[in-house]
Amino acid sequence: MGSTSDKAAGLANQAAGSVKQGVGKAVGNEKLQVEGAAQEAKGKVQKAVGDVKAATKDAANKAAAAVNRNL
Known part of the structure; x- marks a missing residue:
């Protein structure tokens, strides 16, 4: 997974988990x-x-840009 999909899946799981906890308590x-x-x-x-x-x-993109500027 890419960083954006990891973040989205993480936020979705956090939200679903929070809802489950609330329902479980209720x-x-x-x-x-x-x-x-x-x-x-x-x-x-x-x-x-x-x-x-x-x-x-x-960080990798910044490093590559710095190397390319020095060439």
Whole structure:
């Protein structure tokens, strides 16, 4: 996945996990709360991976531009 798709998937998982937790709390379903927390955590990791990919790509592009300017 690219950085943008990782970020989007991460945000979607965070939102879905948050909703699951809320529904689980509302209906008293502890299993749903735990699943929601796990999905939210997965989303945070996915988003972080996307952020790292974007930062890495940006740094590589800046380095390549600097090398090209010096040629």
